[in-house]
Amino acid sequence: MSDRPRSALLYFACVTLVTAAGIATAMTFRPAFRHQVLDVLGLADVPQAAPGSFYTARVAPLFETRCNGCHGDKMDRGQLRLDSFALLMRGGKHGAVIAPGRVDGSELFRRITLPESDEQAMPPSGKPPLTKDDIIVIRLWIAAGASGALPVHAIKNAPKPVVEIEIPQSDPVQVHRQRAPLADVVRQLQVRFPGMLEYVSRDSADLEMNASLSGGTFGHAQLREFLPLQDRILRADLSGTAITDGAAPVLAAMTRLEVLRLANTKVAAATMQALAPLKSLRSVTVTGSAVPPAAVVALRQRGIVVYGSDDVR
Amino acid sequence: MSADPQKEVHVQVWDAPVRLFHWAIVILMLVSWLSADQGYMRVHLWSGLTLLALLIFRLVWGLIGSTTARFRDFLHPPRKVLAYLRGLAGANKALFAGHNPAGGLMVVGLIAVLLLQAVTGLFSNDGLRFHGPLALLVSEETSTGITGLHGMIFNVILVLVWLHVVAVGFYLFVKGDNLIFPMLTGKKKRAHVPEGWSIKLAHPLMALLVLMAAAGLVFWLTV
Numbered sequence: 026m027s028d029r030p031r032s033a034l035l036y037f038a039c040v041t042l043v044t045a046a047g048i049a050t051a052m053t054f055r056p057a058f059r060h061q062v063l064d065v066l067g068l069a070d071v072p073q074a075a076p077g078s079f080y081t082a083r084v085a086p087l088f089e090t091r092c093n094g095c096h097g098d099k100m101d102r103g104q105l106r107l108d109s110f111a112l113l114m115r116g117g118k119h120g121a122v123i124a125p126g127r128v129d130g131s132e133l134f135r136r137i138t139l140p141e142s143d144e145q146a147m148p149p150s151g152k153p154p155l156t157k158d159d160i161i162v163i164r165l166w167i168a169a170g171a172s173g174a175l176p177v178h179a180i181k182n183a184p185k186p187v188v189e190i191e192i193p194q195s196d197p198v199q200v201h202r203q204r205a206p207l208a209d210v211v212r213q214l215q216v217r218f219p220g221m222l223e224y225v226s227r228d229s230a231d232l233e234m235n236a237s238l239s240g241g242t243f244g245h246a247q248l249r250e251f252l253p254l255q256d257r258i259l260r261a262d263l264s265g266t267a268i269t270d271g272a273a274p275v276l277a278a279m280t281r282l283e284v285l286r287l288a289n290t291k292v293a294a295a296t297m298q299a300l301a302p303l304k305s306l307r308s309v310t311v312t313g314s315a316v317p318p319a320a321v322v323a324l325r326q327r328g329i330v331v332y333g334s335d336d337v338r
Numbered sequence: 339m340s341a342d343p344q345k346e347v348h349v350q351v352w353d354a355p356v357r358l359f360h361w362a363i364v365i366l367m368l369v370s371w372l373s374a375d376q377g378y379m380r381v382h383l384w385s386g387l388t389l390l391a392l393l394i395f396r397l398v399w400g401l402i403g404s405t406t407a408r409f410r411d412f413l414h415p416p417r418k419v420l421a422y423l424r425g426l427a428g429a430n431k432a433l434f435a436g437h438n439p440a441g442g443l444m445v446v447g448l449i450a451v452l453l454l455q456a457v458t459g460l461f462s463n464d465g466l467r468f469h470g471p472l473a474l475l476v477s478e479e480t481s482t483g484i485t486g487l488h489g490m491i492f493n494v495i496l497v498l499v500w501l502h503v504v505a506v507g508f509y510l511f512v513k514g515d516n517l518i519f520p521m522l523t524g525k526k527k528r529a530h531v532p533e534g535w536s537i538k539l540a541h542p543l544m545a546l547l548v549l550m551a552a553a554g555l556v557f558w559l560t561v
Contacts, residue, residue, distance in 0.1 A: 033512045040504050099482050
């Protein structure tokens with residue numbers, strides 16, 4: 026055997042030893058690296074939290090909303106991930122962040138209770154902070170042993186969870202698209218009858234009309250002008266106008282009507298009969314009209330509230 | 339009168355810009371690693387920008403620099419690299435004044451990976467108070483994704499550096515060819531250089547101009 030292969034063998038043996046020693050040293054002093062190596066070798070301990078545990082129900086959602094943006098699957102700041110019980114208990118670059126049973130010895134708790142101005146405070150300034158109740162929940166969980174198996178009701182004095190309600194945001198483009206087909210008609214009627222026709226809300230294409238201020242000048246002919254909008258009108262106030270039962274076919278064509286006010290008009294039983302098929306109708310006001318009590322029985326049987334001068338329920 | 343014995347024994351193989359580049363990269367890589375590890379992100383930023391300027395300089399110097407600095411001097415087809423590597427196990431007598439075919443491949447690989455690392459750093463953020471100078475040009479999600487890539491490339495760099503050091507050790511301890519000394523002094527034993535070979539040095543002022551232009555480009559892009 027020549028000198029070169031032998032010395033090459035010796036050299037690579039030394040390289041292997043030095044590399045192994047380097048990896049062992051890094052595994053000793055860099056916990057995150059140790060976990061990475063154990064993961065690769067399939068030797069990592071992966072504790073799981075029970076589905077009904079205090080951790081799963083109360084602690085994990087706090088991390089989800091406040092911490093996982095920087096300590097999750099997309100970014101593991103400080104090599105710390107909080108998006109699973111196993112990863113939380115594993116800790117970060119400098120080791121464990123939770124000391125079960127010892128609140129004061131838990132780095133995570135120390136960080137979340139630092140003043141916001143402190144550079145080490147978590148979440149950092151500018152990010153939504155944990156509330157006092159959130160911090161109490163985490164404190165109680167660590168003090169109780171930071172277990173993934175502890176049942177959700179085991180910690181009796183934990184603050185009640187806050188239910189967050191998400192309010193849907195309106196989409197102006199979508200609203201514009203919905204209004205577009207009848208926008209010209211709406212605009213023309215708004216010019217012709219100022220203040221009488223409005224959208225029910227800024228994110229809706231549905232309409233409400235109020236002709237009550239027009240009084241006797243508003244009759245059947247005017248009402249018929251609103252027919253192109255028959256599928257969009259949800260509320261109509263025709264109180265004090267000149268309409269009679271002759272308007273019944275127009276009103277019956279407004280199939281999505283929910284609220285109809287006919288106070289102080291000359292409508293009578295025929296109009297009530299025409300309204301009966303309207304599936305969305307919730308209330309009708311007939312105060313001061315010629316509607317006899319017997320004519321509204323069918324409406325009431327369908328659950329529609331009928332307001333009348335002699336017959337308020 | 340006899341010639342200078344030093345001149346007889348040693349011959350210049352590396353110019354000053356290449357040597358300064360090499361050791362500056364070593365220092366900047368260490369600074370970048372430690373500063374990121376300890377959270378000194380301003381230091382990390384400037385270290386990364388300097389690294390980027392040096393890498394741009396090296397790319398240009400690889401086209402217009404001295405003989406051994408040029409890519410065409412050390413970039414070889416894969417067949418030749420494999421033949422060279424196979425020859426290492428035996429008594430390979432081929433001599434190279436600059437990078438050998440395997441070393442040339444390593445240099446190009448390291449430059450490419452370091453360049454990628456420097457560029458991804460420009461778009462990265464630390465999720466706290468620091469973001470790279472170009473991070474605001476992309477969405478936060480993209481920046482976060484690039485930050486993950488920045489972290490992964492670092493591991494590739496560690497592996498390449500380890501390979502580089504092991505290879506240099508192999509030449510030193512097994513083949514008896516000290517590659518560290520020439521990278522410090524610029525000179526190599528004549529016995530390790532092809533017969534009759536001599537370097538054609540590029541003017542140092544040209545290197546300075548290229549470096550200033552590279553630094554200016556990085557400054558213009560990022561500050």
